[in-house]
Amino acid sequence: xxxxxxxxxxxxxxxxxxxxxxxxxxxxxxxxxxxxxxxxxxxxxxxxxxxxxxxxxxxxxxxxxxxxxxxxxxxxxxxxxxxxxxxxxxxxxxxxxxxxxxxxxxxxxxxxxxxxxxxxxxxxxxxxxxxxxxxxxxxxxxxxxxxxxxxxxxxxxxxxxxxxxxxxxxxxxxxxxxxxxxxxxxxxxxxxxxxxxxxxxxxxxxxxxxxxxxxxxxxxxxxxxxxxxxxxxxxxxxxxxxxxxxxxxxxxxxxxxxxxxxxxxxxxxxxxxxxxxxxxxxxxxxxxxxxxxxxxxxxxxxxxxxxxxxxxxxxxxxxxxxxxxxxxxxxxxxxxxxxxxxxxxxxxxxxxxxxxxxxxxxxxxxxx
Numbered sequence: 173x174x175x176x177x178x179x180x181x182x183x184x185x186x187x188x189x190x191x192x193x194x195x196x197x198x199x200x201x202x203x204x205x206x207x208x209x210x211x212x213x214x215x216x217x218x219x220x221x222x223x224x225x226x227x228x229x230x231x232x233x234x235x236x237x238x239x240x241x242x243x244x245x246x247x248x249x250x251x252x253x254x255x256x257x258x259x260x261x262x263x264x265x266x267x268x269x270x271x272x273x274x275x276x277x278x279x280x281x282x283x284x285x286x287x288x289x290x291x292x293x294x295x296x297x298x299x300x301x302x303x304x305x306x307x308x309x310x311x312x313x314x315x316x317x318x319x320x321x322x323x324x325x326x327x328x329x330x331x332x333x334x335x336x337x338x339x340x341x342x343x344x345x346x347x348x349x350x351x352x353x354x355x356x357x358x359x360x361x362x363x364x365x366x367x368x369x370x371x372x373x374x375x376x377x378x379x380x381x382x383x384x385x386x387x388x389x390x391x392x393x394x395x396x397x398x399x400x401x402x403x404x405x406x407x408x409x410x411x412x413x414x415x416x417x418x419x420x421x422x423x424x425x426x427x428x429x430x431x432x433x434x435x436x437x438x439x440x441x442x443x444x445x446x447x448x449x450x451x452x453x454x455x456x457x458x459x460x461x462x463x464x465x466x467x468x469x470x471x472x473x474x475x476x477x478x479x480x481x482x483x484x485x486x487x488x489x490x491x492x493x494x495x496x497x498x499x500x501x502x503x504x505x506x507x508x509x510x511x512x513x514x515x516x517x518x519x520x521x522x523x524x525x526x527x528x529x530x531x532x533x534x535x536x537x538x539x540x
Contacts (some may be wrong), residue, residue: 173342205419216242217484219366219459219505220320224350226454227327228335228370231277237293238323240264243314248309257312262351268294277330289326293319331370336371336436342426344537346377352530354383355506357523361512365463367504369533371430371454372437375465375475378425380527380534382477383412385472387520388525396518399485403466404522405478418449425465427472430454430500440473443498457496460484461506465498481506481513 216222221242225235235429240260242454247253259481267274273291278286300315308483334349356363367376382388388405395403406412416423430437443451457464467475482496506513527534 174274177367185456196305198480201531215458217459218242218245219461219507220324220457220458221456222505223366223368223507224320224327225325226368227426229277229327229330231327231330233270233273234277234323234330236265237267237274238320238327240267241320241323245313248312252273254304254307257304258301261297261304264297265301271328274326276464278326278374279329279332282329286326286329289322289329293326296322299308300362303424329418335370336420342374342439345374345423345425346381346537347373347374347535348376348380348530348533349535350381350530350533352376352533355528356388356509356523356525358512358516359514359521359523361509363461363506364396364508364528365461365504365506367463368455372428372501372503375425375501376474376519377534378414378423379479380531381502383525383527383535384531384534385476386525387414388522391522393516393518393520396516397482397483398518400481401480401482402513402516403478405466405476407443407477415476423476424471424473425475427467427475428503429498442472448498451498453497453502455502455504457482457494457500457502458484459505460503460510463504463506464502475501483513 202493216225221238224238225280237460240263245259247256250256270292271287274290275283275286296315296319300312300319303315304313331350335362340346350369352367352369354365354367356365369376387407391400391404391407393404394406395401407414411422414423415421426439427442428439429436429443431443431448433451438446438448443449443453455462460483461483464480464482465475466478466480466515467473482502
């Protein structure tokens with residue numbers, strides 16, 4: 173049945189508006205927005221790139237540097253446009269030659285390290301320009317990825333403080349004031365994800381807390397929809413979420429979505445319900461392996477422990493404005509293990525989940 177539906181959807185984007193996708197803790201469903209549309213520009217579909225753009229920084233030169241390097245993969249896909257790639261690298265080189273403009277957003281104590289990254293970037297750009305002359309696609313992609321990893325370090329060094337305060341009504345929940353990296357070991361192989369507390373501190377904080385508790389160790393993937401979602405987090409027994417041992421109550425997590433241009437997230441309401449049909453989340457469903465909180469159909473604030481990986485299929489759910497954006501809360505992205513995620517099915521198992529970086533950013537609620 174799904175294969176028939178998939179073929180039908182590929183023939184017409186408008187039919188997507190008629191599809192009901194079942195997500196959430198049991199049989200949660202949602203209704204599509206009539207405002208969904210194809211993006212007007214090339215959408216960003218790489219998890220690492222989305223995480224970079226989600227950083228709460230304001231430095232135009234480093235964003236232009238990032239965009240130039242990100243564009244290289246686009247040009248390689250478009251029949252290997254070597255001239256455009258050379259132009260991207262020349263622009264990157266010009267930006268790096270004016271390092272003072274980049275360093276202006278870096279705290280003084282971090283500037284020596286930032287300058288070292290800039291020097292390494294300049295050297296890497298020069299080397300990549302020579303590789304472009306050889307028209308070696310694989311080497312170009314590898315070099316581009318290495319440069320963007322350095323850009324990530326540079327941009328992260330610009331973040332000096334947490335950008336907002338979570339509403340007091342959620343002070344009883346764990347919060348992630350920054351980012352954390354999670355390593356999953358499954359029966360099919362390993363996955364690595366980065367969760368973003370800058371955009372979803374409560375959702376990410378709950379998740380990191382549960383990982384730290386060992387909650388997900390041994391759990392099965394309970395739902396798999398081809399080209400849509402892979403879901404887990406349902407504990408054994410009658411419970412469908414996490415029961416906090418301190419309160420003996422179901423820990424409910426509010427829907428939490430940070431919109432582009434907003435200073436802090438919107439809580440407890442979908443963007444559709446808020447009348448913000450065309451507004452885009454900072455963390456969109458436009459990447460294979462987007463990590464999102466599941467919830468019951470009628471309870472936007474009813475999520476707890478269950479989460480899903482979005483199995484991005486651009487012909488079914490176009491990046492830039494697909495039908496999940498604004499209805500479910502993305503809180504991170506897969507950064508390694510795409511081949512493994514693509515193989516996981518219902519019944520496969522998470523052997524272990526562990527926080528390998530960023531646990532210091534987890535803030536537990538204060539006992540009263």
